[in-house]
Amino acid sequence: MTIPVPSDTSAVASPAIPDAAALALRAVHRAASELRRGTPVLLRGGEQPLVVAAAEAVGARGLAELAAAARTPPVLLLAPARAAAVAPTPALRPVQGAEASAVALRLPPGLLDPAALRSLADPTAERLLPEGTRPERVPVPAGAAAALALAKLGRLLPALVAAPAREGPGLLRQDLLSVEAAQVLAYPATAATSLRKVAEAAVPLEAAPDARIVAFRAADGGIEHLAILVGRPEAQEAPLARMHSECFTGDLLGSLRCDCGPQLQGAIGRMAAEGAGVLLYLAQEGRGIGLVNKLRAYALQDAGLDTLDANRALGWGADERNFLVAATMLRQLGIGRVRLLTNNPEKLAALAACGIAVEGRVAHAFAPNGVNDGYLETKARRFGHLLA
Ligand SMILES: Nc1nc2c(ncn2[C@@H]2O[C@H](COP(=O)(O)OP(=O)(O)OP(=O)(O)O)[C@@H](O)[C@H]2O)c(=O)[nH]1
Numbered sequence: 001m002t003i004p005v006p007s008d009t010s011a012v013a014s015p016a017i018p019d020a021a022a023l024a025l026r027a028v029h030r031a032a033s034e035l036r037r038g039t040p041v042l043l044r045g046g047e048q049p050l051v052v053a054a055a056e057a058v059g060a061r062g063l064a065e066l067a068a069a070a071r072t073p074p075v076l077l078l079a080p081a082r083a084a085a086v087a088p089t090p091a092l093r094p095v096q097g098a099e100a101s102a103v104a105l106r107l108p109p110g111l112l113d114p115a116a117l118r119s120l121a122d123p124t125a126e127r128l129l130p131e132g133t134r135p136e137r138v139p140v141p142a143g144a145a146a147a148l149a150l151a152k153l154g155r156l157l158p159a160l161v162a163a164p165a166r167e168g169p170g171l172l173r174q175d176l177l178s179v180e181a182a183q184v185l186a187y188p189a190t191a192a193t194s195l196r197k198v199a200e201a202a203v204p205l206e207a208a209p210d211a212r213i214v215a216f217r218a219a220d221g222g223i224e225h226l227a228i229l230v231g232r233p234e235a236q237e238a239p240l241a242r243m244h245s246e247c248f249t250g251d252l253l254g255s256l257r258c259d260c261g262p263q264l265q266g267a268i269g270r271m272a273a274e275g276a277g278v279l280l281y282l283a284q285e286g287r288g289i290g291l292v293n294k295l296r297a298y299a300l301q302d303a304g305l306d307t308l309d310a311n312r313a314l315g316w317g318a319d320e321r322n323f324l325v326a327a328t329m330l331r332q333l334g335i336g337r338v339r340l341l342t343n344n345p346e347k348l349a350a351l352a353a354c355g356i357a358v359e360g361r362v363a364h365a366f367a368p369n370g371v372n373d374g375y376l377e378t379k380a381r382r383f384g385h386l387l388a
């Protein structure tokens with residue numbers, strides 16, 4: 001029996017990326033998974049390693065492992081916006097550089113418990129703290145910014161228990177995974193540039209019978225990003241393109257809270273009408289915060305915050321997406337110039353900054369549906385979205 005060889009081997013071959021980059025991606029991806037399991041990890045880079053665990057995931061066992069590896073009692077690391085809600089007192093000293101993006105709080109013994117940590121981390125899980133147990137601000141340890149970044153890569157709330165690690169063989173016996181702070185900070189760019197085509201097939205769509213899907217995977221082994229090609233966009237001078245961030249609720253369920261469903265279908269329909277286009281379906285649910293955190297943000301929006309303040313209250317930025325992913329995919333598809341379907345000026349600037357020539361913007365606004373009116377109004381007023 002002969003095994004058929006695909007005619008386009010670029011669809012299956014995965015050119016090697018430099019060893020150091022591959023090892024860095026592996027180390028960071030593993031460490032983020034450990035945090036999701038409630039296991040502590042070691043962050044190296046400062047004068048002494050920091051042992052950290054995710055506040056929303058750590059249980060009694062993880063806290064005991066952390067204590068065994070720590071030189072001092074742990075502190076709680078939070079993003080500044082969340083810390084302002086938990087401990088509204090001035091910082092002890094002005095903070096500078098990367099550490100300005102984190103706040104450290106001393107944890108009174110009563111709060112070093114999984115349920116208390118979860119409620120300190122998560123504004124949607126808040127419960128009253130016992131009288132006199134308000135956490136107090138302390139100096140931020142080196143590596144705090146990388147610790148918060150690692151939790152975010154694991155799509156966890158940026159809230160961690162952290163302590164300087166003990167030196168010596170005792171630490172090795174703990175068998176904790178270790179990762180470099182610099183590798184964590186470089187991860188989004190390293191992962192984006194490591195994307196490679198891993199599969200390709202024709203998938204005729206109701207609105208676009210001549211459609212293909214090309215799947216791209218990063219060397220970290222994480223979730224794939226998809227390109228939906230209508231016709232042959234690579235043969236056009238500057239084809240229609242859309243960078244569409246995944247929205248489980250809007251794209252799949254038809255949620256009325258956002259405009260993603262109509263934007264997705266509308267983009268494909270428009271590309272079919274023009275005869276060609278490329279829609280990049282990016283695994284960046286919730287503007288990069290993940291579905292679980294988007295649901296938390298929705299709960300905060302139901303309590304009165306808008307979409308931007310809800311992200312910040314959870315400790316995230318307003319928009320955590322990285323569009324280098326999209327530029328890498330376009331380049332591998334042989335598309336260097338595009339007309340971008342979007343209302344978001346940040347997307348135009350971000351794609352251009354990654355080396356794709358953005359020849360113009362094609363407006364992509366849909367009428368409010370009675371539920372998403374406030375959301376669309378916030379996008380225009382606070383994100384600068386263009387309405388036409
Ligand atoms: N965090 C958060 N994400 C949301 C919310 N509503 C929708 N999203 C996410 O926002 C993303 C949709 O953004 P896009 O449509 O790609 O882009 P955009 O920034 O709105 O710009 P356009 O190109 O004009 O649509 C999806 O990942 C949604 O899951 C929300 O209230 N909070």
Ligand SMILES: [Zn+2]
Pocket residue numbers: 247249250251258259260261
């Ligand atoms: Zn949506």
